[in-house]
Amino acid sequence: MGFITTAIAAYRYFSTNSIGKSTKFAQNRFRSKTKTKNSEPRKPRTRIKWTDQQKQIISAISEGNSVFITGSAGTGKTLLVNHIIKLLKKCHHRSGVFVTAPTGVAACAIGGQTLHSFAGIGPGVGDRHTLLDRVLSDKKAYNRWKKVEALVVDEISMVGAELFENLEYIAREIRGEDEVWGGIQLVVSGDFFQLPPILCKWNASGKEFAFEADCWNASFDFQYELTEVFRQSDSRFIKLLQGIRRGECEAQDIEFLEQSCLVTESESDPSVVQLYPLNKDVETVNQMRMEELAKEGTIYLAVDSGNNPWKNQLNQGIAPDEIFLCEGARVMLIKNLSTWRGLVNGATGTIIGFREPENMDVTDMCYDNLLPIVRFDSGLTMVITPAKWVVMEGDKVVAERKQIPLILSWALSIHKCQGMTLDKLQTNLSSAFGYGMVYVALSRVRSLEGLKLQGFRPSKIKAHPKVLQFYKVFVSERDTEVKNDGANKISDRSSEVAHVTDTRSNGATKYHFSLSEFLSSRQKRK
Structure with a gap:
């Protein structure tokens, strides 16, 4: 987390012994509110409803495949x-x-x-x-x-x-x-x-x-493709993303994307997470925003335990070894805290104050023994307590980090956001490089309404030829299997999944992957 360390170093002169009048006011003002929020009755945990695709995979693995x-x-x-x-x-x-x-x-x-x-x-x-x-x-x-x-x-x-x-x-x-x-x-x-x-x-x-x-x-023994998309619900946006995933987009899709999402520098919203391909851009934006706030705050130091080389791995994770937080700082959760309340990895909000913890001592990571209060964009206000990240070796914990589960969220690198889901994001892709980077960035957001683009050029959309060929084999083998075996019905619908059978036992690899209509039709045109 190079950008976090650099940003914090620039603010070491801020007092960590006092939080300032505005922060003291926030402590008192939100003490009762946050206590009420944190004491909400817990809803019963709902069982996950697995799709047929997922059930098939779970069954195969449970059988030792x-x-x-x-x-x-x-x-x-x-x-x-x-x-x-x-x-x-x-x-x-x-x-x-x-x-x-x-x-x-x-x-x-x-x-x-x-x-x-x-x-x-x-x-x-x-x-x-x-x-x-x-x-x-x-x-x-x-x-x-x-x-x-x-x-x-x-x-x-x-x-x-x-x-x-x-x-x-x-x-x-x-x-x-x-x-x-x-x-x-x-x-x-x-x-x-x-x-x-x-x-x-x-x-x-x-x-x-x-x-x-x-x-x-x-x-x-089996190779599966999950094809039912949960993150986005707009069929047109899903189709657009699938085209970008494979390195191609039809002209009308590109035009639609540009009309819907393209913004100028003056239209930028500082409250929206900005994704950048390069870490240096992330570092610059976060440091600049912190300087603009120029407020007193406090530093949270990670508490690590364990032995090397596993302990060193903690520094490669997303939880920073230290982070400076002050009122007005835009932050993002980096761990699921309460999924049913929307407090999930990628949820964004603003620091509105600090307060002393109840029934907890955090002086090992914060000299002032204070916890940040975050008002999330969803409207929920919550005191954020320390979380833990562990490195496991089998069933043994070999290293552990305790830290506040927040990072600055004015800017984030595309590499660091892989796996996250964001309600809103703004990304400048002018310096995008390599294959798949544009797709990873755009596929983080739930809807087109939450996406804003800068520096976008269709030439930045790239998929590696070898990867395209790898997935084309599934289409080719699937079509051959259907043609040669009329009894083996395999749907072309994007919600279907099938598998490779007995690749170890007989040496014959039979692919039954379903891919998008986009790639299938493109294969036929060739």
């Missing part, structure tokens, strides 16, 4: 993966289930560890034999590979083919099993149309994405 789950943004992958993690811990020994992701932000979001730290391969430099020797010389890493029964890998789009192949080789060698991945149940999730892997200079294979790995198809 290895599964790849893909789907566009907003199709419920994160919710489903979190449920699957709980399911796996019931099906296996809790200590035998390891949850991973390629980056610290993604790993902390699902309560896991980075893929590299689980594997014990350090930065992952070297050929497979070098990496295997590194694991064999690390007793803890060796033991992890021996006892793992199920391995979850989230955000697979950021994992390269070479890394995927090397880890599969390490699994077989250490476990002494000829079976793919040494018999580990593998659950992998992600969308290859989103953020791609960062390739190393020493990647000599020419293969980029995990699906290019020689062992990819053999690694899974």
Whole structure:
């Protein structure tokens, strides 16, 4: 969180021993209100109503199958993966289930560890034999590979083919099993149309994405695509996003997008979250907005525990090691606090004051022993108490961070917002680079009404040719299967899902993925 640290450093001269008259006023004024809000009766937790798609995936995993789950943004992958993690811990020994992701932000979001730290391969430099020797010389890493029964890998789009192949080789060698991945149940999730892997200079294979790995198809019994979108409800907006996802948009869609969302610099709303491709732009905007407020406030220091290398992973997560907050600061929740009240990851609001906690001491993270009061854009006012982020190794907590679950939200990087849902956002895409970046940014928002664009050019819409080809195979294989087997009816509706069957047992890969009408019709035109 480089921009957070820099912004805070500029404000160290502010007093943390006094909060100022206006803040004291806010403490008294909102003490009774916040107490009432926090004491609202808790509504009973509603059971999740899984779709047929999701039920099919849950059933396959509960039977011990290895599964790849893909789907566009907003199709419920994160919710489903979190449920699957709980399911796996019931099906296996809790200590035998390891949850991973390629980056610290993604790993902390699902309560896991980075893929590299689980594997014990350090930065992952070297050929497979070098990496295997590194694991064999690390007793803890060796033991992890021996006892793992199920391995979850989230955000697979950021994992390269070479890394995927090397880890599969390490699994077989250490476990002494000829079976793919040494018999580990593998659950992998992600969308290859989103953020791609960062390739190393020493990647000599020419293969980029995990699906290019020689062992990819053999690694899974089933491969599923979630296609029902929950984040957006407007069918035209969904169609537009699906086109952008695949790197193409029809002229009328581009015109519609520009007419609906394009704004000038003078029309910018400082209360709306601004997404930027570059961290330096995020840092500049947040620091400038804080300087404009020029108010006294307080600093919250994260309290970390655990051992390295897991403790170091906490600094890669979204919870900052320190954050300066003052009245008027725009903030965003970075953890689900109460889903039924709308206090979810991505909810935005404004700091309106501070107050002393009741039945709690936070002097270990805030010298003044004060908690921030946030008026959320939904209208709810709430005192925000510390939250915890953990790094898990199987069923063991190996590192933990306690921090106020807020970050400054005038600006945010596109990479940091992956997985979030926003009611409103403004984004300047003039410096967008790479494949999938425009899609990740635009797909965060619930509706066109909440989207404002600057610096938008259709040429920025890009999808990687290899990813397009990967998903085209599903269409081709699906059409062939339907043609050759009249009894096997597969719907072309976007709400359907089907799967790859018996990829391990017979070596024949049969794809039954449903994709959008957009891509299907484009394939036929060619």
